[in-house]
Amino acid sequence: MTTDPFLIAGTPLKSRLFIGTAGYPNQQVMLDSLEASGAELVTMSIRRISLDSYSGSLVDVLSPRCRLLPNTSGCVTARDAILTAELAREALQTNWVKLELIGDRETLYPDVEQLVPAADELVRKGFIVLPYCNDDPVTCQKLADIGCAAVMPLGSLIGSGRGIANPAAIELICGRSPVPVVLDAGIGTASDAAQAMELGCDAVLVNTAIAKSHDAVRMAAAMKAAVEAGRLARLAGRIPERTFAEPSSPQLGLVGT
Amino acid sequence: MTRLKINGVDEEIAATTVAQLLAVRGIDPGARFLAVAINGAVVRRADWADVELASGDAVEIVRPLQGG
Numbered sequence A: 001m002t003t004d005p006f007l008i009a010g011t012p013l014k015s016r017l018f019i020g021t022a023g024y025p026n027q028q029v030m031l032d033s034l035e036a037s038g039a040e041l042v043t044m045s046i047r048r049i050s051l052d053s054y055s056g057s058l059v060d061v062l063s064p065r066c067r068l069l070p071n072t073s074g075c076v077t078a079r080d081a082i083l084t085a086e087l088a089r090e091a092l093q094t095n096w097v098k099l100e101l102i103g104d105r106e107t108l109y110p111d112v113e114q115l116v117p118a119a120d121e122l123v124r125k126g127f128i129v130l131p132y133c134n135d136d137p138v139t140c141q142k143l144a145d146i147g148c149a150a151v152m153p154l155g156s157l158i159g160s161g162r163g164i165a166n167p168a169a170i171e172l173i174c175g176r177s178p179v180p181v182v183l184d185a186g187i188g189t190a191s192d193a194a195q196a197m198e199l200g201c202d203a204v205l206v207n208t209a210i211a212k213s214h215d216a217v218r219m220a221a222a223m224k225a226a227v228e229a230g231r232l233a234r235l236a237g238r239i240p241e242r243t244f245a246e247p248s249s250p251q252l253g254l255v256g257t
Numbered sequence B: 001m002t003r004l005k006i007n008g009v010d011e012e013i014a015a016t017t018v019a020q021l022l023a024v025r026g027i028d029p030g031a032r033f034l035a036v037a038i039n040g041a042v043v044r045r046a047d048w049a050d051v052e053l054a055s056g057d058a059v060e061i062v063r064p065l066q067g068g
Helices: A027-037 A058-062 A078-092 A112-124 A137-145 A167-176 A190-198 A216-236 B018-024
Strands: A017-020 A041-048 A067-070 A096-099 A128-133 A182-184 A203-206 B002-006 B009-013 B035-038 B041-043 B058-066
Touching (some): A017 A027, A027 A058, A027 A216, A041 A058, A041 A078, A058 B058, A067 A078, A078 A096, A078 A112, A078 B035, A112 A128, A128 A137, A137 A167, A190 A203, A190 A216, A203 A216, B018 B035, B018 B058
Parallel strands (some): A017 A041, A017 A203, A041 A067, A096 A128, B002 B058
Antiparallel strands (some): A041 B058, B002 B009, B035 B041
């Protein structure tokens, strides 16, 4: 088997599975899941501190184990998202950011009208921008054109576990994107992650499907295997679909003929 | 006293620099992974002791947390 390097913005990443750190039963389960997932790139949010009780940081625990990708989750204006990215850069000393700009509280759908100019401004400020975006080839193309390091189209709604709602759109995006495509949001179980990779995604970001599983650590291992299996299948190439059966056993020498 | 909006809450506080503000609130200014912005602009850690706070300033003090 040939090697299959994976780079974002020139940085090689060991794993094509990215994981989020939210919603685990406790920190130890999160850390054990991170270990089982083999993920290198791990997302965090940026939030106001509690002024009455600031003590230590999760970053102390995570930073020796992985590469941190701060997000701008919850931001609904470009101004807040850009400030959050700048605060994240100061706090974590990284210029990588997962840019989220939310247009609707109920669906957490991206606000594309604000997303593209915000991404543009962050790229100009020297950030490595990975935008969470619609499963829309035109939006993805615009984001790549302005210099985003990857695009992160949604499979389905954040936290919904409904898998890839529009596989044809994801496949189209993957076929045309000049930058890596990371499927973000909607993964419910391992087969969804495998499907994303089979469709041509370069990587998958999973949070809730692992964190809220009955056995998060085992699901993390399942996601690792699924991403690897899906990638191998993509590289190998699936067979054409047929309408009728095609016998797999030889047809000569059948008993009784 | 300086009238500030700290993380969205109006407060009067006996501090004229970011470093003093953190100290008054019991936050170790040496604590890692903190970031501070005043009126929408990040104040680098190296400047915390020098940048002066003025009444009416909006201060954001953040840190990384769990996220997806």
